[in-house]
Amino acid sequence: MSEPPEPTTLRFSTAEWPAQNRLAIWREAIGRRVFQFDTMPLHDGPFHAEATAQALPELCFGSWTLGNLRTAVTHELLDGTDHLMLRISLSGAPVLSHRGREVTSAAGDAILMSTAEPWVSICPSFVRFLSLRLRRKALTQLVSYPEDALMRPVPRDTEAVKLLTFYLQKLIRMGPMSTPELRKVVVTHIYDLAALVIGATRDGAAVAKDRGLRAARLAAAKADIHAHCSDPDLTLVTVAARRNLSPRSLQRLFADEGTSFTEFVLDARLTQSHRLLTDPRQGDRNISSIAFEAGFGDLTYFNRTFRRRYGATPSDVRATMRR
Template identity: 50%
Template structure:
């Protein structure tokens, strides 16, 4: 579906510009005009940056890479925006200066900043980070005093921060083909998770856990299943242990979608088997081999389940492309 007016997706890379024009383009066209930042090399040696910035119904999501750069938000670049900006370290290190404080942010760590105030971030070596810009009015119903948390290290490796990071990284799958209503639901989930990372309390915490946290947990469970779908040993207990939640919690998450963990696993395995059967690179493999690659340990059960799902035998699916 075409993007709604309040959805945009912008990318840049300094590697795409001629060296003699690179700094001017980076500072003027990208820095000052588009992202309201003033970048400059730290030392006289090669520097690099690329980024993808997504605007999604009032929420700003950024995936950034910097190396040998200092990035300033100066007073002249302040645009009246009063959002809160969460910066999450993905790899490498960076130093943040904001509100008279300095804070080093390593991988898996995060800090909250105010976009209405000046700030400086330095990247002496290659560094990847994720940014989440959240409207202040969206957070205040969930977090009593977000101002109190500015420039304080947010709890590293917390479940909420881990799930938020994963959920943001999967944003393509969550919004690209979704309706505007579902896109706003994704935004709501991200705000809930951000509130939990910052420190939602009372009713705000209950609401955020019921919606955003549950959605992110379910997405993490599904990703876990997808990564191991070909393993016959895949089980509810094993997934729960890796995700650090109980099997009962996983069952409740799938019940909320009107299905079960077992039904989801079966659906994913059948879809994988179907994909392998029509893959011309695997025409030399037997159907039993493909069934085992898809995680089925019982060939008879695979054949019965496949026929129920596709109203055809695996062998029929395999020869159909050749007939066509």
């Protein structure tokens, strides 16, 4: 949160460190120096910690896996900030203590804490979660009293929680963002989604839904299409139902981006077929089976749209790959 001039990414796993130094590295080098918390195994058995964390101006987020560990920020380790920390549990049942309350976090739930006060996290078995550190002042236009949400779990079936989880996981897999403009957009979208999770004001919710919520819904719909593009029965109605949207709302998301659901599905299927045709491991398959796997049910239509997209027939692309 020190506003690095460029994005900073930290990746580590205790499994990659020498066993005899593992506890010292984890507790001193990572715990106290990097994240400023105290951490120790709960018992004498093996412990595990790994994380991928990114720092951007106004925002830090990451994915964590912890096992057999107690992590705490004591009064002595408070860093003097008054940020908000949002955790989303992915698996396991960590026990969080903060502000005199103790909560066992269920998979998928989100919970808000403050960096201005001590907290304790107990992970007896393997626990996976996402963490998000937000500047309080950056939320003031969207959320009036975030203190009201502290240590009150937000259930996993809330749309904002689902979309924030999806958005963060996608960003973590994607890696560092290349341009300041992209980073600014991403930070705005995450704050919008976080505000909806925490509890935005009426005006703040309207702004957040028009920006971050819409972007996350579209990204989730696109990911759904890529995951199911081989299904010949993929339709606007089926995707809208899986995303809990009306077909008209889903159409509007694509229209606002200057395209349509049908055009995006076609592009996804053409991209999939081109990838398979240029994969040497798929060289013994005939073109028709590849077209069907990509979701095309009509070979004539496949050949025509493929040539229009790539300026060459599927046979030409395969021949070029083989040469």
